[in-house]
Amino acid sequence: MTNNESPTEYQPLQGWDSSLKPRYWLVFHNNDLVLNDQGSVLWSHQPDFIDGDLSSLVTGYWRDEPVASVDINALPDDKAVSTVRSVLTISDPSVFALLSHAIQLRESRKSHQYCGCCGNSCAPVVGEWAMKCQRCQNTVYPRISPCIIVLVSRKDELLLVRHQRHGKASAMYTVIAGFIEPGESAEEAVHREVMEEAGVRLSSVNYQFSQSWPFPHSLMLGFRAEYAGGELKLDQRELCDGGWFKRSMLPELPPLFTISRQLIDRF
Ligand SMILES: [Zn+2]
The missing domain is CATH 3.90.79.10 (Nucleoside Triphosphate Pyrophosphohydrolase)
Incomplete structure (x- = not known):
């Protein structure tokens, strides 16, 4: 994505809204993306192998519907994955915008689970993309x-x-x-x-x-x-x-x- 191309299909959220229910899904296994039966990374329904306990993160809207990222631990035998780079190679700017946003928020959530000041656990802040320490209130935003x-x-x-x-x-x-x-x-x-x-x-x-x-x-x-x-x-x-x-x-x-x-x- 460059500044002269604005994404049309993806609208990023400006902060966490836990009330949104995803319509579209990006499914990560390790750092790769799980492909649906059409060979696409964008699932238009909740994949049946996703356990209800897995926490998904809605990062924005794809074609005006909430789109979430989720991580799975075990890849089903009949599912294939693709690296992010190879997906980006064949994708348009809207997909680039979606993946870039989702990957960076996912990375931020993972790397800020614990406070860098006191070591206590952090929790997401509603309305922002920050993670906040439950003890010392240290607040960390996604790193750029x-x-x-x-x-x-x-x-x-x-x-x-x-x-x-x-x-x-x-x-x-x-x-x-x-x-x-x-x-x-x-x-x-x-x-x-x-x-x-x-x-x-x-x-x-x-x-x-x-x-x-x-x-x-x-x-x-x-x-x-x-x-x-x-x-x-x-x-x-x-x-x-x-x-x-x-x-x-x-x-x-x-x-x-x-x-x-x-x-x-x-x-
Ligand atoms: Zn702390």
């Missing part, structure tokens, strides 16, 4: 981690890198990205990340658009920048390859739903 992602160009070329974390088998190249550090502006993070990962200086750093990125709770701030000097020197700890690629001869790129691909396609 800002990252920068930047397309660096040099005339007709762009800087693309291949990450160690994608494995030796992956041939996919992407643009440079990284987390914003405490006390740092987004623009400062752009300059620092590109210097750390590629050793080059930038000019004309301009914000483009953003994307919520549910792996697990990032907000990607997309930038464009121009090469201003320096010898390309890749950070070997994070990158296994990289360089300047001509617009007409690009390598394998990330899938269409990613902000990196959208930045590249605009270039």
